[in-house]
Amino acid sequence: MRTSAAGESVLSRVVRIFEAFGPDDRALGVTQIARRAGLHVATASRLVDELVRHGWLRRDPDRRVRIGVRMWELASRASPALSLREAAMPYMEDLHAVVGHHTQLGVLEGREVLFIERLSSPEAVVNLTRIAGRLPAHVSSSGLVLLAHAPRELQESVLAGPLAAYTPHTVTDPGRLRAVLADVRRSGVAFCRGYVDERAAGIAVPLRDADGAVVAALSVVVPNDDNARMQIPALKAAARGVSRAMSPGMPRP
Amino acid sequence: MRTSAAGESVLSRVVRIFEAFGPDDRALGVTQIARRAGLHVATASRLVDELVRHGWLRRDPDRRVRIGVRMWELASRASPALSLREAAMPYMEDLHAVVGHHTQLGVLEGREVLFIERLSSPEAVVNLTRIAGRLPAHVSSSGLVLLAHAPRELQESVLAGPLAAYTPHTVTDPGRLRAVLADVRRSGVAFCRGYVDERAAGIAVPLRDADGAVVAALSVVVPNDDNARMQIPALKAAARGVSRAMSPGMPRP
DNA sequence: CAAGCGTTTCCGCTGGGCGGAAGCCGCGGT
DNA sequence: ACCGCGGCTTCCGCCCAGCGGAAACGCTTG
Numbered sequence: 001m002r003t004s005a006a007g008e009s010v011l012s013r014v015v016r017i018f019e020a021f022g023p024d025d026r027a028l029g030v031t032q033i034a035r036r037a038g039l040h041v042a043t044a045s046r047l048v049d050e051l052v053r054h055g056w057l058r059r060d061p062d063r064r065v066r067i068g069v070r071m072w073e074l075a076s077r078a079s080p081a082l083s084l085r086e087a088a089m090p091y092m093e094d095l096h097a098v099v100g101h102h103t104q105l106g107v108l109e110g111r112e113v114l115f116i117e118r119l120s121s122p123e124a125v126v127n128l129t130r131i132a133g134r135l136p137a138h139v140s141s142s143g144l145v146l147l148a149h150a151p152r153e154l155q156e157s158v159l160a161g162p163l164a165a166y167t168p169h170t171v172t173d174p175g176r177l178r179a180v181l182a183d184v185r186r187s188g189v190a191f192c193r194g195y196v197d198e199r200a201a202g203i204a205v206p207l208r209d210a211d212g213a214v215v216a217a218l219s220v221v222v223p224n225d226d227n228a229r230m231q232i233p234a235l236k237a238a239a240r241g242v243s244r245a246m247s248p249g250m251p252r253p
Numbered sequence: 254m255r256t257s258a259a260g261e262s263v264l265s266r267v268v269r270i271f272e273a274f275g276p277d278d279r280a281l282g283v284t285q286i287a288r289r290a291g292l293h294v295a296t297a298s299r300l301v302d303e304l305v306r307h308g309w310l311r312r313d314p315d316r317r318v319r320i321g322v323r324m325w326e327l328a329s330r331a332s333p334a335l336s337l338r339e340a341a342m343p344y345m346e347d348l349h350a351v352v353g354h355h356t357q358l359g360v361l362e363g364r365e366v367l368f369i370e371r372l373s374s375p376e377a378v379v380n381l382t383r384i385a386g387r388l389p390a391h392v393s394s395s396g397l398v399l400l401a402h403a404p405r406e407l408q409e410s411v412l413a414g415p416l417a418a419y420t421p422h423t424v425t426d427p428g429r430l431r432a433v434l435a436d437v438r439r440s441g442v443a444f445c446r447g448y449v450d451e452r453a454a455g456i457a458v459p460l461r462d463a464d465g466a467v468v469a470a471l472s473v474v475v476p477n478d479d480n481a482r483m484q485i486p487a488l489k490a491a492a493r494g495v496s497r498a499m500s501p502g503m504p505r506p
Numbered sequence: 507c508a509a510g511c512g513t514t515t516c517c518g519c520t521g522g523g524c525g526g527a528a529g530c531c532g533c534g535g536t
Numbered sequence: 537a538c539c540g541c542g543g544c545t546t547c548c549g550c551c552c553a554g555c556g557g558a559a560a561c562g563c564t565t566g
Contacts (some may be wrong), residue, residue: 009522010263010554011300015307018327026333031512040556045514047264047554054268063513069362072328072369074271076385079325080279086384090374093346109322116325121343131339132329262553263523284543293525298545300523316544507566514561522553530545536538 010047013039017047018067023133027064081107081116084216087245088207092119095220095238099231102127102221106142106204108150109134111158113143113217126197127221138177139166141190141202142217148184149206149214155181169194189232190217193224201228205239210247218242263300266292270300271320276386280317334360334369337469340498341460345372348473348491352484355380355474359395359457361403362387364411366396366470379450380474391430392419394455395470397443401434402459402467408434422447442485443470446477454481458492463500471495 016037020028028036034044048065051057055070076082088105096103096119105117112134120127129135137143137158147155163172171177184190193201204219218239222228269290273281281289287297301318304310308323329335341358349356349372358370365387373380382388390396390411400408416425424430437443446454457472471492475481 009303011267011303011307014264014267015309021327021330023330029512030514041513042515042556042558043554049514050262050264054264056268067328067330067332069332069334069360069367069369071324072332072334073362073367073385074274075320075325075328077274077276077320079320079322081322081325082384083279089372093349093372096346097350107322109326114322114326116322119342119346131335132326282543283545294544295525295527295546296523302545510563510565512561512563514559516559517557518555520552520555522551522555524549524551524553526548528545528547531543533541533543535540 013037013043014047014051017044017051021067023130027060027066029064033065084207084246085117088117088216088218088242091238091241091245092117092218095218095234096121098234099220099222101223102129104129104142104219104221105207105216106140106146106219107216108137108143108146111137111154111161113137113140113146115142116216126199128196129221135196136164138163138172139170139196140219141192141195141204142219144180144184144190144192145204145206145217145219146214148181148190166196167194167198169198171195189236190219191229191232193228198224200224203228203231203235205232205235207239207246208243215246266290266296267300267304270297270304274320276383280313280319282317286318337460337499338370341370341469341471341495344491344494344498345370345471348471348487349374351487352473352475354476355382357382357395357472357474358460358469359393359399359472360469361390361396361399364390364407364414366390366393366399368395369469379452381449382474388449389417391416391425392423392449393472394443394445394448394457395472397433397437397445398457398459398470398472399467401437401443419449420447420451422451424448442489443472444482444485446481451477453477456481456484456488458485458488460492460499461496468499 017033020033020036030045030048031041034041048057052059055068057065058068059065085105092103092105100121102118102120104115106113106115115129115131115133118129118131135143137147147158159174159177165172171180188205190204200221201224202219202221204217206214207216207218209215218235220231220235222231270286273286273289283298283301284294287294301310305312308321310318311321312318338358345356345358353374355371355373357368359366359368368382368384368386371384388396390400400411412427412430418425424433441458443457448455453474454477455472455474457470459467460469460471462468473484473488475484
């Protein structure tokens, strides 16, 4: 019996093996991987074995499988995200020191924000996001900033699609969302109280490259109280710094 | 004619495609990839195309190829390096603020140190390392710390192998290296003036998990002058903090 | 000690993938 | 404008890498 649809490339199977690892699965058994990826165990076993030989996966002493550092190493190398991170990091540190709460850097990936860096303190407010974690664009302040400056096509697609509510405060009405985006473009900042968690407020500003195009969002997550707005100037200042730092070092003219 | 050895798995070809990207190659053409990976252009074209469809590679407007964020995302997720980084980051930030120079976190990968995090200031000393960059274990302070606590087998293998000199000060004599390692174990710190670059001094201390095993090295790179030793206490203090932060949150008992 | 589960190994059949060649596009030279 | 060149993609027929059923292995549990 065929466990998976026939007529499929090896590569897609490999991709599915990696996608079997959810954000919370640090280690998986071969059978578990096979089940999630929809592969025959024998196939999974063979592929996992080869991936281990290449260092893309590694095995625990108990034979369980986890993602190997080699994979991370290759991915980190030429990733465009890295140079952005490199430029933003010093300013993020300063911002983090001043604000004292979660400070994060996100880019738009599809209709979601992908967070590529996060600085946090143990005693800071709750934060659902994590590094290499995602959040729908319309619920996070970073997402709203990125969406506000995204191609109109993508904006419409998000406005049309279902808008999940994380809390009662999440904007789920297309009309209101449209207004919010316009306001973000006008004011240059997204200020969201309790969109993703009642207790937190997210504030995000755009980061622009040399051409003025918005390439990322810089944000902080602070306690949801009336003082939250106070952080906006610091955030804007940091954003200016990052954008300036990115301008000279453009890879290609 | 066969450009590559026949009888080879698709996977190894894919791996070679990714390895075609050196640390400095942000974007490559298909032909370039094919040449470096030893593949037929047609093969490279087909595989690249499929990898792009899966988001592991992405194409510039000019059809050149770079590594996709999806790859980084998957790699970051379950990587054991991430939880280490998460625990170390707050302390690294403090250390960085106090020392004011490059602060880095490295793990042992084979006979080399792989740097998984680095904080730096633009005005700091030269630093050859980079995030996701490697350095032979015997030339960097981090490497010496990690090597000093590595399995004897690995130590002997490094001591036996060729020991490249980066500067005249790099330790390349097996006997002296053996003594250095013993000293690192005794004093709990590796102090290296001008091993990798004449102008810089590296200082590294071990990070231990709950079982007391050395899992990483925390290091700073400062100007190579007589004040360098002054940083040691701050470094040791930070290391204690990180080790403590790692102990409670052990994934599996 | 058997039953159950997870994992690896074996092997014969087959379709995914290889690579030669042709075709397409954009560039620079005459 | 024409041609040649280099990079890239597409096509297609042959063939071996890889699939998956099955069996064997090893560990835990009742």
